[in-house]
Amino acid sequence: MKDKINIVLTGVGGQGVITAANILGKAAVKADVNVFVSEVHGMAQRGGSVNCTVRLGKVSGPLVPSGTADVIVSTEPTEALRYIHYANSQTQIITDIVPVIPFTVSVGMEKYPDVDKVFKELENYGKLFKIDAVQLAKDAGALITKNIVMLGALAGTDILPFKKEILLDTILSNVPAKYRDMNKKAFENGYNVTKKK
């Protein structure tokens, strides 16, 4: 097991990226693993680009040096590419395949790149896992569980220095009882995508 694990979580405001980072941090504390989480607040509101880092193990602060991410988890394809400076050839890149079009594009001020080209480019930087998290979340019961699908996919990579049950327990203790089944399903749906058969 590595003594330092660097995880970068990215996406668009409103997709639950900060919540996912916070849950991951809480799970680490539960597992008695040292952890630091950094997040963005303030002007980065709904629709803005969001970037959180979670560092586990022998780390002294929350910021991840360039080229040292073990995993990049992105809830949006272009957002994975936006923070690709964290990657190295060994980095596992997990991204949702569904684009979120910013208003600058929808009003014709900017262009959204061809999404297949984005995937191809991501493959040049690391090991890519494409995941239809929107569909997997809907299958679990609601789109809102998309961030939990992504956490499941992260757990499936075997990079976490604690059992996936600890992460799942933390997720379930952070949602109201009536949504537990849905979140459990979402987690498993994500886990099964990245888990080595």
Place this chain on the structure above:
Amino acid sequence: MEILEDKPGKKILLLGNEAITRGALEAGVDIATTYPGTPSSEIADTFSLIARSFTKQKKDPGFYFEYSTNEKVALEVAAAGSFSGLRVLTCMKHVGLNVASDTFMTYLYIGCKGGHVIVSADDPSCHSSQNEQDNRFYALFGSAPMLEPSTPDEAREMTRQGFEISEELKLPLLLRTTTRLNHARGPIKLKKMKKPHGRGHFEKDPMLVTVPAVARAQHPILLKKMEQAEKISEKSPFNKLISIGKPNEWGIITSGVSFNYVKEVAEDLNLNVRILKLGMTHPLPKKMCKNFLSSCKNIIVVEELEPILEDQLKNMAFDLGCTVKIFGKRTGHFSRLYEYNPDIVGEVFSKIFKVKKPYSIPKKSDISLPSRPPALCPGCPHRATYYAVKMAKPRGVIYPTDIGCYTLGKAPPYEVADLLLCMGSNAGTACGLSVATDQKIISFMGDSTFFHSGIPPIIDAVHHNHDVVITVLDNRTTAMTGHQPNPGTEFDGMGRPAKGIRVEDVVKGCGVKHVEVVDPNNIKETTAAFKRALDFKGPSVVVSKSPCILLENRDKRKAGEKIPVYTIDQDKCKNCKLCISRFSCPAFYYGEDDLIFIDEQQCNGCGNCATVCPFDAIHPKKEAKK
């Protein structure tokens, strides 16, 4: 609530700001005050959350908390608590201390009684601020003891011990933090909670009245206290030596979050160095620093923003007559701009130590990515106000603006932000522009900004009969920092009913003769109101009143009311694009065949686009969303 658990030794994950609140609770804080501002807001919001939950259960949280009118008031309310023997905390963003500085500077002359921790949340890189001033200067400027945490748990412990240092010195203490501490989460090891005092008692003392004779007597006392503070600094557990590898004649001196980057880079580069980590950075532990200086041949000083440690250390080296080489900002190795990170520290260290850079940044992708700039939310009442202002067809108008969500009116197509300095500056600069030019002026400020510092310039406008239109965008909350209450709301930070002060009453009381209150969702009426205000000679005020759509919809959801969703009737739509090019709500998008659609997920149901559409093509959908 996990943050209230009295289980010493238990580990929990907290945000740096929450850790500060926890530290204050462990110290038995009696009064906490603030004016909200990123990156400080969650310190106060956590107090508010706790207080509101107690209020709901009709219980007393054991402390008093308030969102004060502004930072100066916040500091004064808390200082009075300290004079009465209570433990108090005041938190604010860095520029907030500018507002409170008048109080701060003389408060230090008088000194405090109960411990007072003043938290300044600095924002290197201006993530959400108008400047990146280094508030460590305030500790030097006013002679205040200062602590600088590197991690959330250290922030908790420094807050807790800060009260004790403050009481020992009888001086308010500055806890200086930065965004990467405030908004970092880390494991917190809980310590025992202390019971608050309850009520205090004010003992009269002529030395509390700073007439010139008292001020002259207090100043030398303050300098004496700083000598005592230096002794505390020498023994402080927050100032410590850390060795990496086999230490030699190289030393690094650092503080705050920079320490984290220094430690990481030194380890990753396999350096042999000693690090002097300073946690109590004012006054500096002179003896400790001098010993370190004389035991090294080369020193690197790593601190974000201004060379405050570096210059003080150079002074000490001069006194010692030692020839140690000091690398830092003055040698051009480190920048005075923006926040640091492991990459920046790694690059500088690799230059100084003549080794390979510790981190390799992969080649940039050639694919250009679309930007995601912040924008006014769909349904935001400010959008309707700005649209109405533009409909009033003002010619050559200057738009001074202010600090809040509405600053986003700077972007096209509105472009209604021409000048901004700080909180309240809209109306003050409006007055000046009316004197200096023949141009028309319409200024903008929010309700919270109005109460914070917008009233004195309105009085100036009335007294001097300045020809200005001042707009108060009254969305019934302090939206941008997280929907905190303000003096205009009907409840306070403890969740208790409060007297909501009406902007229009204050403005009329100030003597403004032309005052109109409009609902911006009635675009026609609002346009007419701006036309009348522009025609009026002398100061006029338009209060554009409509609650923040996010709050309004939250209340609707709670009440079980449906939120309408609007849709475009493609048969009626003539593709004039006015909804996108002029109204510019982010819920609109170009779909197939260049047709325009509304994203139902994003639509907040304000319906103003239906008014704006000249062809009556936009209607509420039959099924509303939950």
